[in-house]
Amino acid sequence: MGNSFGKLFRITTYGESHGQAIGVVIDGCPAGLEIDQETIQHQLDRRKPGQSRITTQRKESDEFQIVSGIFEGKSTGTPISMIIWNKDARSKDYSHIAEKFRPSHADFTYQEKYGIRDYRGGGRSSARETAARVAAGAIAMQLLKEHNIGISSYVSQVGSLKLELPYQQLDLNAIEDNIVRCPHRETAEAMIELIETTRKQGDSIGGVITGVLTGVPAGLGEPVFEKLHAQLGGAMLGINAVKGFEYGSGFEGVSMKGSQHNDEFERQGDRIVTKTNYSGGIQGGISNGQDIYFRVAFKPVATIMKDQQSIDQKGAPTVVKGRGRHDPCVVPRAVPIVDAMAALVLADSLLLNKSIRL
Amino acid sequence: MGNSFGKLFRITTYGESHGQAIGVVIDGCPAGLEIDQETIQHQLDRRKPGQSRITTQRKESDEFQIVSGIFEGKSTGTPISMIIWNKDARSKDYSHIAEKFRPSHADFTYQEKYGIRDYRGGGRSSARETAARVAAGAIAMQLLKEHNIGISSYVSQVGSLKLELPYQQLDLNAIEDNIVRCPHRETAEAMIELIETTRKQGDSIGGVITGVLTGVPAGLGEPVFEKLHAQLGGAMLGINAVKGFEYGSGFEGVSMKGSQHNDEFERQGDRIVTKTNYSGGIQGGISNGQDIYFRVAFKPVATIMKDQQSIDQKGAPTVVKGRGRHDPCVVPRAVPIVDAMAALVLADSLLLNKSIRL
């Protein structure tokens, strides 16, 4: 279980890292949406391996095939199925860890849970699965675009190197201007250097992605358990390697007084807006029409080119060392995944919201 | 929508702050569980208002009534319905804000979403709803106890006053020893003083709760979208006033190298354990048998005894000032809510896990 996401705009993904393919089925995409396949490929390209010198050098073209649900360029309301065939699946790279539990990977826990696991490249636990989400998210984005909702995620921290400027002071159109996907050039350059240094050490490092959602109308999100930020948080925490989520003032807001933190209302023409936005665009779990922003923490990639103590499936001590081609830092390629998960949450919320009033 | 939580151990809550009652229905509690009603009342008492000088002075006995699902002291497998009747519902306290949007409350967003709202005490958006979760969580805890799973949450930060000791160096049996629910006496005293000072200023302040789950067997959690930590995070973010969630190394782990962060495996007798636990007891979204620990950030309470600029329902400028009886800091009373949500997630995961192998 656990391979589906969303209630009305609902996706189900499948596939293993080194199996035949990964794929996704979207059930609930509204009919009549023009589907731009280039947008889908563009998002996949942003996530694909081998895209720059700071990502894994594994090569996957990550071309997708639409199998159903689109007719004469438009969604028909029936399930949209997309497949991405695995091409550069060098399973032999993994035979050396078939019987070993790699530290901080999912080898041990999958074995404990299921009593069986596809050890090739982490099987289902590999972040390769996220390509399927990115493809589905790209369709959700097209739905959101019809409602003038925008999604901009960017790398705001690598290791302890943190971009201190708030998103409002950045040019969010510059995210793709560099390979680390940080819209502040100087910081981006330092981040790239840090990642390269780390890679040369055979090591890995963590990072933070900041997400900004603009144009979200007031009223999205459901009370109590499905608050909009609870859905966003659950979605982000479902991305591989994520260790934390905060929105609006987040953990820093803890130290504030209510009198500082409260966002007073005022009018701007016809609209009711807030003077500040510590709420992060969500109050009581429902969007208030202001920008939604959040931060997602990613741990350092578990695969490193160093010897590590571990245990094998028979319980004997062993040594594990990464081979193959891995990312020293996951955040540059995780930006489109954060975008996709945000798009899926918003698309679902948007559809749910249609049934909420008489 | 959004008022249900869980897949197999599934709860649905209802009720408004100043309506007749709040309540919960649990569908899926296994049959044959002995239900200790004192445990339920104990958890409700930990959450109830008026329990100490640092909480709201509103009086609610929060006694619960079991309406169904329990026969001769045991669960029967049919829905367990529990009701908590509202007693001290002074609706008049709220008439002054019937037409005003209180800053950083849910007044505006509920109005925008539904076009109608029960303004009395925040209606459905009030944290009073969490009493229903606490009652349900207390039953989940009894199920977990049968599996020797323990849950201990405590206040680890109030404002910028932070308990730096990790949970391993604390006596988690001392959580109830003081009214702020911080198991470190000196820190607790400072926290209490800070909360009292804040209250006297008519202001409010945020805080952090740390949760520790012990005895969780390896194998809980579902891959991809329903990772155990994604479920925990989504659950915590669904609690009123929560702004962030992190588990294991969390946001701090971002700055670490993989070689530091990876948790090497070793044997301890029959068990495979990890030498460190930056993973926070979860790898690939599935529990690994180590302690699970996480932090939950709460913003300062929105209701303060100070004048604030706002807008009324007709769009005219107005001033809002809190009256009534409110908590200056939410975390002491939120500890049993965090416990409850953690219990609900684990109970559900435990049941789901029964179907996972042939």
Add this chain to the structure above:
Amino acid sequence: MGNSFGKLFRITTYGESHGQAIGVVIDGCPAGLEIDQETIQHQLDRRKPGQSRITTQRKESDEFQIVSGIFEGKSTGTPISMIIWNKDARSKDYSHIAEKFRPSHADFTYQEKYGIRDYRGGGRSSARETAARVAAGAIAMQLLKEHNIGISSYVSQVGSLKLELPYQQLDLNAIEDNIVRCPHRETAEAMIELIETTRKQGDSIGGVITGVLTGVPAGLGEPVFEKLHAQLGGAMLGINAVKGFEYGSGFEGVSMKGSQHNDEFERQGDRIVTKTNYSGGIQGGISNGQDIYFRVAFKPVATIMKDQQSIDQKGAPTVVKGRGRHDPCVVPRAVPIVDAMAALVLADSLLLNKSIRL
């Protein structure tokens, strides 16, 4: 599990026949719906025991209490909770069968499934639970009324006494004109006599209810697994004592040729209609704008005032004989239940349909 119904207009029921109360929570009723409490009570009265000489003489006023979700007479979009307290719960009537499995009741299967059961009056398996559905259904009906959708169910067969006239030739406003709820006076009188004779024999008898749904717009129902008739059928089969469901031409349609059975399209003014309606208003699982009609088969009530061979919980042979106050034929009181389940299906389909197009 299994105590919830619907996806967007979702109800959860709870309560046992001789427990404290039965109740229902509706999550997803759109905000702004004026709730007429008399309509709810009217539907409950149609289902309540003791209403006529051909039903059980047990007395339950079946008054309901609204606990949440309605403010100033309108739904607020938050969960609507309704409770019906059990008043005439003579548990002692059932002590004689506490350890016995009544033939064709759920005693044995509940015991096998759960290892424990509330034997008083059948506990959760009692048809008393359906009062909760009727209350919820009455709210769904008010939503449907806003869309000019009508629901008329009536008794079309008791034992082998069958009303042969199709619904088009009946006055559906006459359903409440007699106690058996058959709109054809002569047939109704014969049915009443048959039921009374059966009751005097200490026996019971089955029946059929025909449902007619008018004004349903084209487009309701979801493809493949959630066809509108599959949802209606599943809903009806979930009513106690139901053994069969057919819609449109049903089982008789089997003997027809395609050339007879196909419903040709024609225009009537602006509308596209069908000349015949063997399809029963649903084609490919989606409503086509014509009347929807169906038949629901109810078995004879299992409780009879005769000696029957059985087994007790220890496995020893025993004799069971009904006591207490029971219906000799379930269909007169089941009419409002069929109405309610139909209303719940349509309300849910109507809401789901809002998200289906761009």
Add this chain to the structure above:
Amino acid sequence: MGNSFGKLFRITTYGESHGQAIGVVIDGCPAGLEIDQETIQHQLDRRKPGQSRITTQRKESDEFQIVSGIFEGKSTGTPISMIIWNKDARSKDYSHIAEKFRPSHADFTYQEKYGIRDYRGGGRSSARETAARVAAGAIAMQLLKEHNIGISSYVSQVGSLKLELPYQQLDLNAIEDNIVRCPHRETAEAMIELIETTRKQGDSIGGVITGVLTGVPAGLGEPVFEKLHAQLGGAMLGINAVKGFEYGSGFEGVSMKGSQHNDEFERQGDRIVTKTNYSGGIQGGISNGQDIYFRVAFKPVATIMKDQQSIDQKGAPTVVKGRGRHDPCVVPRAVPIVDAMAALVLADSLLLNKSIRL
């Protein structure tokens, strides 16, 4: 929506009749199940077109490709994805009805619902979709086999030609002995002749399939809304062309007295059994350990080789006549579909039942 089925053993199907492929994703198949691919192909072959002279002569090999979820011959607990590529998709056969609404097809209702439709061969509404369910059902069957549960469906009626013998007097191993899948040779021959005659007339005819489930343990099925027979009924009504479902005594049971219909309990060795089985193996919605049996009514196929009056998309009168290659009677090929849906319901119930007791 509506393209998923099941709660724990959950399938999602996709694909159109004349698109690239149809497929299915199973989420929740327990890990460690040996998957026999021949069984899957065997079930697909039973459903495939062109298998005999009484089915459509369209040729589809219906070979399936497993894309994920199986490793070294066993299920891994991750989603199992299977694809069946469309090969003999002669879309040109359908161009003549692109703008016309075929009577009693889903053309009109899809157009009304979605505002767009893939008209080629009925698109998503085509029974071709059921191949995906058959593939998934074949895996469910392998799970059931581990629990010694058997499923046997057969054709019991074609037109008004009805096999009057109950299933107990038939040799259920003889179902595959003839092309109509009726285990009674003389009746089968008459059915075949009737179907052939009908086909020569360019017409179609309906039929009934009887399903028999053996070895189902007591305790399956959930109370109230998800009674085992409600799930079976909903599943069967979700199959194309189905108009009715009854189980146990069904519609005929209506005419019985309770004293005749009640199934008295008795002991047979260690087991508690019923002397009769009018209940059809289910009491109170939960299996009682006896055989489960039911009947499913199929209407005559809508596509016939005769002129029929209709309307085109612009609202103008038109004439429709079937071309292409169609089944004159759907039941012979529907037997494996009934088997598959029954298997999916039972597999899901079996998994759900694991969480029901402490």
